Amino acid sequence: MTVHSPAANRWATRRAEKARRLAQVRSLADGVLLPRERIVAALERLIMPGDRVVLEGNNQKQADFLSRSLAQADPGVLHDLHLIIPSVSRPEHLDLFERGIARKLDFAYAGTQSLRISQFLQDGILEVGAIHTYIELYARLYVDLTPNVVLVAAYQADRHGNLYTGPSTEDTPALVEAAAFRDGIVIAQVNEIVDDPGELRRVDIPGSWVDFVVQADRPFFIEPLFTRDPRLIKPMHVLMAMMAIRGVYERHQVQSLNHGIGFNTAAIELILPTYGEQLGLKGKICRHWTLNPHPTLIPAIESGWVDSVHCFGGELGMEPYIAARPDIFFTGRDGSLRSNRAFCQLAGQYAVDLFIGSTLQMDGLGNSSTVTHGRLTGFGGAPNMGHDPHGRRHASPAWLDLLQTDDPLERGRKLVVQMVETFQGSGRPSVVESLDAVEVGRAAGMPLAPVMIYGDDVTHVLTEEGIAYLYKARSLEERKRMIAAVSGVTPIGLRSTAAERAALRRDGLVALPEDLGVDRRAATRSLLAAKSMADLVEWSDGLYEPPARFRSW
Template sequence: MDAAQSWSKLPLRKQRRVERMAAFADGRVLRPDRIVAALEALIEPGDRVALEGDNQKQADFLSRSLAEVDPGKVHDLHLLISTLGRREHLDLFERGIARKVDFSFAGPQSLRVAQLLEDGKLEIGAIYTYIELYARMFVDLTPQVALVCAEQADRHGNLYTGANTEDTPTIVEATAFRHGVVVAQVDRIVDELPRVDIPASWVDFVVEADRPFAVEPLFTRDPRHINELQILMGMMIIRGIYERHGVTALNHGIGFDTAAVELLLPTYGESLGLKGKICRNWALNPHPTLIPAIESGWVESIHCFGSEVGMGEYIRARPDIFFVGSDGSLRSNRVFCQLAGQYGVDLFIGSTLQMDADGNSSTVTLGRLAGFGGAPNMGHDPRGRRHASEAWLSLMTSKEPVARGRKLVVQTVETFKAGGVPAFVDTLDAVEVGRKNGMPIAPVMIYGDDVSHVVTEEGIAYLYKAEGGEERRAAIAAVAGATEIGRRAEAKRTADLRARGIVAFPEDIGVSRLQANRSLLAARSIDDLVTWSGGLYDPPARFRGW
């Protein structure tokens, strides 16, 4: 008995937790009005708590409730969270409920993270790319408690996530199968679910939230804000990268540069005869700016990390394009889409705010500990890849018998940010931020040696062709415009790089600067997108101009 028990400490600990919760539950259904007391009964000091919160959906009923527990009872928690996105996430540290955090992204709260760190109220385990944080949940950061969210549950505990499946199955699996306790907030408890996204076998308790879970329309870009520099860059990307390398499977990040590309496909792309030849299979969220390309027949498939507010009915009406369940609504999955974005597509493209002379870049700037999100996982050459494609092979420069291709990792950057601040710098702010915060390495988002192409409004640097670090730096300088880095470019050297195809200016790839204006965009407003969608796209109120 003793011997057996010594191998069952974790299941016994779980059993005691579940028993303590019984006072607040009817079967698996928790009483919403007793949620704070229930969390106090459930969570023990020092627990590793996985709190669902990514850059889109948030288990906000549970996070708000957690922030109300008595720090005398629940304290020093170790929080595992994709995105420190809400005020109360930081209140947890302010109040001493949590002490340590492992996370991926802290966009809206990054200033406060830096402040709490300085005040000694918050300790960072590490900052990750999403998929890497989940990986550790199966190794040494297994959660004792998971607080997740879904749209609906039945009374047995089966969950329907609806379109925002996102991280939920991963967090639940890491917790449920390691004797952790899984609590799911749901918008409502129903008798029959439209489909089951997570089986009741993996869920301990469900609770009806006070209001629908919070979700950000993060991937909505209003075409009105796309400027002519972005259109020029978009044209260069289509001609100088997608067409040249035959890119059929790709990921697009958030940003007006890539929104411009999406809106140029049915116009500029069509005029080049590229439909069906590029941009067929996508790993990305249901960007509203992709609607015109979908409607014009460019897109074969889209697999999504998460959903996007207002895209539900459109997705339901386009089942040939999206991954959907038998109920007709989207099935997203962040881990599988990250895998697709890492190993299954040929191109990652993302915008950056700051790049050094070697092509390293980061969104971490002084005083801001923003983190990484999904970019590092997709923005590197996955060296475990073994399958070839036309695009991947086109980056092979070596003649060695064991040579291999390479992923296209494209960084776009306008040479100057708002206010005339140069985007190209000698040393990334991230280096200073890392040093100041005692981080073991500088928080670089994308490393220069992983970048294959840099695109600015000046031109494209085909870095994968550069021989050695010195030539890479010359190629970056050649497209860095009037920044100090750019002014180091020598005209003769740049001419040589252009002649050798390592640098291209718009005219070198047949892109006319004069053509780069907003009339080229397939949609110039949110209203245009709604029209393209046949009225199916239902933009959030803040994006409505009418």
């Protein structure tokens, strides 16, 4: 017979503390169900000062009822919280710091709140632990940032706590599991509570992982972050898209890929059924995607270009279209999308041939960042997908095409394409002498400058001027000359001479549109398979339902 001494409890202190906190709210709850009107009182009992608290703020889905409720807590009761928010997207996320409820922040992306974060950091209201890539932040939840409390959002729950997260599953499994299996507390806001478990469309998070459920005052907020209106795509975007297809995708036989957000990449998607078709490339490039369900990909799907799409998250209005295309998307038996940001980030890191994305600033070495003076945007998933993972061991034609020697021990290489317009809409150069991020990091006391993608990971720089094939550079100085050659009349570009550009073109290190067989005169909006949101709806057979702000009819 084993005798357990009181000292044995020292191995279960987290479990004992969780039990103590749960007992504090037993009188407020009906099983796992918390009444909406008592949620602030419940949070004040379940969360302790100094706790690490995960607030589900994703690219699209926001646990906004819980974040608004937490912001109503008494700072005398709750203070000095360490918030972990993948995407800081809601005003109340920062209200928590302004009210003194939270002190420290670890995050991956900020978007619309980037200006306010920068100001709070400058004013000493907020302390940044680190700016992460998504997968890095999730990973740390299982190492040194294990949360005490996790606040998430779902479409439905039953009275046992089983959750249906549906098309917007996104980060939820990664966030919940970190708490559920280390005696943290998990609270989910839901749009609907059903009595019969059979009424759930499917179970995405089992009830044994969830401590409490509360029905929100309104459906959780979803941001259609990856929707781009084709009407805003310009001829310059079309030109750059043509160069990407000819000078990168066709040249390297790119079969699997991730597109970053932006009008440049939307243009690529929309000219595949036209320009790509003219080149006879269907079935040869762009077959497998790790991607949010971009509406601008609909024409390529409908015309037979796409074999599969695995999604980081959902996209508002795409749900009926996705349900009707199960051969393309990963869907459940109920027909709805199963997105998973953690798995899709891993796929985007290890399983694809190419990442292509834009940035706000790039320096003469190819380092880039979206952190600029007065704007702490963060990175999202770009650093994760925009680098060459040295742990990769499977080969593909594109990966092997970047080999530069016959050495049997040389690795292939992932294509990382930085797509940059040389000047921003404000007239400021995008290619700069030094990234603002360097000075921002120094002023904020960060141990590392907040660089999004390091130049030594970039294999191609694509601007409206041409393409620099950086993976061929034989020295750092040659790399600088290649970037300068496609940087136009920016300060970096003005360093390049006509003689240098001619030599780089002759050696195949830089290619202008004419070197690729791209006719600048053909780069017009007429190449777009869809020129408006209404065209996308028509391509989808009426299944795509654009959010109201994108409708012009």
